[in-house]
Amino acid sequence: MNSIHARLSKNSSRRDMIERNAASIPVIDGSTFRxxxxxxxxxxxxxxxxxxxxxxxxxxxxWTQCQPCETCYKQTEPLFDRTKSSTYATIPKTDSVCKYVTRPGTVPPSAASLCYYGIKYGDGSLSTGFFSKETLTLSTDKITGFLFGCGTNQKGDFDLEAGIMGFSQEKASIVTQTAKKYSKIFSYCLPSSAGSTGHLSFGSQSLPSKIIYTKLVNKKSHYGLDLIGIGLGGTKLNISESVFTTPGTIIDSGTVFTYLPPLAYPTFRDAFRAAMTAYPLAPPRPGDDLDTCYDLSKATTVKVPEISLFFKDGKVVGFPGKSSLVTYTKTQVCLGFAPYEKGDDETIIGNQMHRTMEVVYDVAKQRIGFFPKGCT
Structure with a gap:
């Protein structure tokens, strides 16, 4: 919409401002990509x-999987063939930007003089390949010389997607690379189901008003929050604030469930179950982290309590209760929360809980904002 208005505008300075500083692309539920x-x-x-x-x-x-590939997992779309792009360029290992990535211990002879990356995730999955430059297109915006990983070796627990888009605060992320263009501001609204579409927006022009902002806390490359408590329907549960503040909290769109400290989870789970006594409990899925499931097959309407997060600066954000539920079948709908295993106490606010909320990352001002009903 902004792009159309800009092209119709007779004010050239207004046109330049809108087209240069904002972009928006759809976000989809990944179920069709398993x-x-x-x-x-x-x-x-x-x-x-x-x-x-x-x-x-x-x-x-x-990064994305690239052709020719040595070890690639199966993906839905054809692999990116770097040899057929006129704007693809490798990076010498002597280039200063090569410091943005970690060079793995074993590098193929063909990459001896080139910048070669290796990235490993918490579940043991990894991607290695050529750290390269390419033109990235976001809607109608073109980002020339975009630094990315052209992956030729991938191993681990990947699905049918073509790769990962990194939004951390590190130098190789898209947020930092487009800082001059989009002012280190991006937001997203994750859709509630495969039948809906959300959005990812860059820049501040399309942000809604009345956003609830809370302080961003530095957690290395992750986005940290000053969480001090959790509750239902605006009522804070009786859990010591230190349970959350000592290990800290991060919000992560790449983690599916929400994980609470072991000292916090039982209290939250029991309160949630008490509010959901109208619906019969169902057995959890074998081997799954989720232990609170319901059979909703006979329910004509379902009322789920709002989940409230309490922050140190006094802000309270309410998340739709239904967004906290993960639907497997009509007879098995589970609360998308789980306790960390012993020894891991950090809270992670996972992506299922983000659904339908506009989540704003204003990295320049070091704050994160929330706005309800940003999408369906």
Missing amino acids: TSNFLVKVGFGTPIKELSLVLDTGSDLT
């Missing part, structure tokens, strides 16, 4: 090849 994450479709190369990548605020690097 993933519980959310995907954005972007364009790589010249001519443009559209690829669907996981939207991940916990990743430092954007």
Whole structure:
């Protein structure tokens, strides 16, 4: 809409401002790609090849599987062929930007003089390949010389997506690379189901008013929050604030469920169950982290309590209760919360809880904002 208005505008300075400083692309539920994450479709190369990548605020690097590939997992879309793009360029290992990525211990002879990256995730999955430059297309915006990983070796627990788009605060992330263009501001609204579409927006022009902002806390490459409590329907549960503040909290679009400290989870789970006594409990899925499931097959309407997060600066954000539920079948709908295993106490606010909320990352002002009903 902004692009159309800009092109129709007779004011050239207004046109330049809108087209230069804002972009928006759809976000889809990843179920058709057999993933519980959310995907954005972007364009790589010249001519443009559209690829669907996981939207991940916990990743430092954007990468996609590249042809010719040595070890690649099966993906839905054709692999990106760097040899057929006129704007693709490798990076020498002596280039200063090569410091943005980690060079793995083993590098193939063909990459001895080139910048070669290796990235490993918490579940053991990894991607290695050429750290390169390419033209990235976001809607109608072209980002020339975009730094990304052209992955030629991938191993681990990947689904059918073409790779990952990294939105961390590190130098190789898309947020930092487009800082001059979009002022280190982006937001997203994750859709509630496969039948709905959300959005990913860059820049501040399309942000809603009345956003509830809370302070961003530095947690290395992750986005940290000053969480001090959790509750239902605006009522804070009786859990010591230190349970949350000592290990800290992060919000991560690349983590599916929400994980609470072991000392907090039982209190929250029991309160949630008490509010849901109208619906019969169902057995959890074997091997799953989720232990609170319901059979909603006979319910004509379902009322789920709002989940409230309490922050140190006094802000309270209410998340729709239904967004906290993960639907497997009509007879098995589970609360998308789980306790950390012993020894891991950090709270992670996962992507299922983000659904239908406009989540704003104003990195320049070091704050994160929330706005309800940003999408369906």
